[in-house]
Amino acid sequence: MFPGGCTNVSDTETSSISGQSARQGLIEPCELITREDAERILGEPVLKGERSEQEAVGLKLCMYNPVDTNSWGFLQVALTQSAFMPENGLPPSDIFFSIRDAMSETRQDLEGLGDSAFIATGGLYLLKDEYYISIGAGNIDRPDVQERLKRAGKQALERLELLL
Template identity: 50%
Template sequence: MKPAHIIRVLPLCAVLLFTGCSSNAPEKTDAGSGNTVVEQPASKLIEPCELITGEDAATILGEAVKPAKKSEKQVVGMKLCLYNARSDSIEFLQVTLTQDAFMQPGGIPTASIYKSLKDNFEDMRTDIEGVGDEAFISTGGIYIMSDGYYIQIGAGNTSNETVRNRLIEAGKMAVAKLNSLK
């Protein structure tokens, strides 16, 4: 298996590992009252190819891309959109969107999936400010939580500064479009 394919599959494997975890909605403490409140899941179903279009992907990658390949795993509420370069290069941009509105009944809430991944990458992540509610870069790409939606974007080796910059650019674009679609 090529290294690029391993990077593409790693986030999916990590998400599937957590399908046996608790399905309770995430809770937060309201700073003003001290009361515990349940975080409300996002309810509008959005396609990941709406967050980053083929034209957007071509701009981010700096070259033309093939039509998107799409897949989904309803058991974890995940939809995937993959853009590969038209050339023989290994450039790609993969957008994964996990959302409660697409999840099978009784599934793990999106915020819980994101938190589990964030906790598991604790020693291997770089937290990113200014992208969604919270975000980090680690193996596999940029991981973003924004208004109840979990977005993961992959573009190659996250040790490469160019790839990291692409991920942040793509993350900001995806969050902006998410905000306009809700």
């Protein structure tokens, strides 16, 4: 969903919800959904989270791939936040609403997830305060994928509340 180089994250980083990044005002997407969370949501073992970033848009990404190379399951968590934005960058809410408006014909709006949420091509899109979270897990036309996205979204929002 998002281009950029990936680097491996250590088990300590993926399982910590109060790591160094949170103390510096930055939240890592691997803190919103840990490796253990991803395994529970996907129902199978996953590899360590692979991280990438796009600082120009304040985006940090964590990708969980299955251990089983024949599995189609995956969970991609992207987080756009003001603390990671360049000095003159758009607020995360502006980016979220721009994407929401662009997908007005095809999106499915959701209630009860953050300040605003919808499912559309690419996955689940959430806004909570100035934190824009997107989660990918596969073909959104499949009901099981939609349920997986909703579970992942609830987990990410619960963890975000703990980190703030």
